[in-house]
Amino acid sequence: MKHIINIKSILTVLIISICLQNAYTQNIAIDNTFGNNGVSKIAPSNVNPCTLFKIDHNRNVYSACINYSNTTTLRITKLSPNGLLDNQFGINGLSTLFQNVTHLYSIDILNNSKILVCIDMAITTTTSPITCLVKLNVNGSIDNTFGNNGIVEINNPTSHPAYLSLTDNSILISKIGGVNNSETVLFKLNENGIINTQFGVNGYLTLSSNSFPFSILSNILTMIIV
Numbered sequence: 501m502k503h504i505i506n507i508k509s510i511l512t513v514l515i516i517s518i519c520l521q522n523a524y525t526q527n528i529a530i531d532n533t534f535g536n537n538g539v540s541k542i543a544p545s546n547v548n549p550c551t552l553f554k555i556d557h558n559r560n561v562y563s564a565c566i567n568y569s570n571t572t573t574l575r576i577t578k579l580s581p582n583g584l585l586d587n588q589f590g591i592n593g594l595s596t597l598f599q600n601v602t603h604l605y606s607i608d609i610l611n612n613s614k615i616l617v618c619i620d621m622a623i624t625t626t627t628s629p630i631t632c633l634v635k636l637n638v639n640g641s642i643d644n645t646f647g648n649n650g651i652v653e654i655n656n657p658t659s660h661p662a663y664l665s666l667t668d669n670s671i672l673i674s675k676i677g678g679v680n681n682s683e684t685v686l687f688k689l690n691e692n693g694i695i696n697t698q699f700g701v702n703g704y705l706t707l708s709s710n711s712f713p714f715s716i717l718s719n720i721l722t723m724i725i726v
Contacts, residue, residue, distance in 0.1 A: 535583030
């Protein structure tokens, strides 16, 4: 009986392996119906290459990069599912925003189709760059109902903050803070970018441990699971 069980186990593994091989062995070809024969140009040669992309539930494609040829502005491009620029977004599919942007961390599409971007930016020409969350409307304009004219300053001292957008379009953020920047601080923003004072203590929850350092991202996941 023991040998029969082993044989069945081996056959099961072989069947699963064959199924997986068939599932992943597919022909890969350029979709010529997308853009121009499968290629869509989203940035000219004088702009820093776009490395961040997001696809929304309608299969629109968003890309983000920093335009170093124009006072380091944030550049967001939107493609329709067919790979062509969406002329209803920004100016002919391109939205150029803010100035003095020094680093680009992430781009996310919220449930209401608004766009959330995490960047380092100098608010004025005389200040040092700080980490910010900025929100754009569906048409690529700045959402002035979010934070201070579309900007929420995070100012994380050691690294960019981890954040998670929730189903109600509120945002849970984790950053370094506390005593001597040795602790992890969680706080929650309402959809309008204002601190949710019902979360933690007046909107903030400080986490620390004597036995191991908290990871920024794992803190957020832990809070969500709990």
